[in-house]
Amino acid sequence: MEEFQTYKQMYLEYLQIEKNASPLTVENYSIDMDEFAKFLQAEQLKFVDCDYSSIRIYLSQLHANLLSRRTVSRKISSLRSFFRFLEREQMVTKNPFLNVSLPKEANPIPDFFYQEELKHLFTVSDKKNPLGQRNQALIELLYGTGIRVSEATRIELHDIDLSLSTLLVHGKGRKERYVPFGQFASQAMQSYIEDGRRVLQQKNSSPTPVLFLNSKGGPLTARGIRMILNKMVEDAALTVDIHPHKLRHSFATHMLNEGADLRSVQELLGHEHLSSTQIYTHVTKDRLRHVYMNSHPRANK
Incomplete structure (x- = not known):
């Protein structure tokens, strides 16, 4: 061994x-x-x-x-x-896994939030205290950009351009991409950076350039983000499950439902293959019903 x-x-x-x-x-x-x-x-x-x-x-x-x-x-x-x-490297003469076929995977529809559910999540943070400001900036950025939780933990202050509303994301395989974000995320981040983050940073004797800090002023981990999101769901009195990718799934689903093209969403998500993005081409029942009711000549009198 x-x-x-x-x-x-x-x-x-x-x-x-x-x-x-x-x-x-x-x-x-x-x-x-x-x-x-x-x-x-x-x-x-x-x-x-x-x-x-x-x-x-x-x-x-x-x-x-x-x-x-x-x-x-x-x-x-x-x-x-x-x-x-x-x-x-000539350490073995054969690859015993060479002819082993991979089991076929099912393609379940990604779990996502409905927009009405998200509205509640955006109102639970107490924006008057540092942690509340951080949580608001975190959820606005996760939903506003569709970035992975692991990518959110690696964001540093110099990666953010508030004047252009763009974020440099350090993705999988050390690949980088720029993604835009909207006014809600911009306002939440500016408030957090100028106020809440400065307070949290003072609790740590070793300054860090990482954007999202924990209660002790150190870098926030992926596990920490999961705990924050779970607490926000609980505070919003939502009877839904949440996992690290759910806001990312919601971002992609809502973008496509509102008419964004698949290639653009692929680039925003940082997917190498288009097939990874195609799992989001499902539509919600509400969206499907809306299209039907407004398009079929016999849907309404």
Whole structure:
């Protein structure tokens, strides 16, 4: 196993340096390889001796653990890529994952907020205190730009241009893009930067350029953002679930429902492939009914 860990570390460095993989991707790949190493140890197998039959046993264990198809696909992809790297470096002679097919994934409709629900969320923050100003700026920016929660945690003050209402976003794979934001987000951020953020910054002896700060003046984490959003939903007395991507899903859904073209939304979201954006081309029942009632000649008397 010591040899496996050495090769694993080499591969993770390759992901970081040569492939510019995000920290989250590197972490997930590391977890997948550690789990595979435990499987090899339990089966008394060396990774250089892996073949298709041993991989089938591993896959049967994954399915027995009732993992989602998406999770199984990711594990297969990460391990296939790992062995491809080992093959390229002449550390193994074959890739046992080469002919393993990925399970077909379902394409569920993304969960999103209706606009009436969002109206309540925008009114729950107490804009007279620093944390309330931060929360307002956070939710306005997440919904106003559709950025990922992980991207929101990396925003620094110099990434924001309030005069042009644009934001430089540091996305996946160290890719950068500029996204615009509207007046509500602009006003909320300006209020937070000039007032609330200055108060929070004073609580930390080590100044940070990060935009969103926690109650102690340090950088706000993705977990912290999830907790803030959950508390806002609770304060708004909404009986809905919320997850980190829900505001992003809402942004994309509402943009497309109001007539934005798919390519523009793809660019705003930072999607590499158009197929990733196409999951948002569904329409709400309310929108569909509105179109029908206003378009069909026999819909109304």
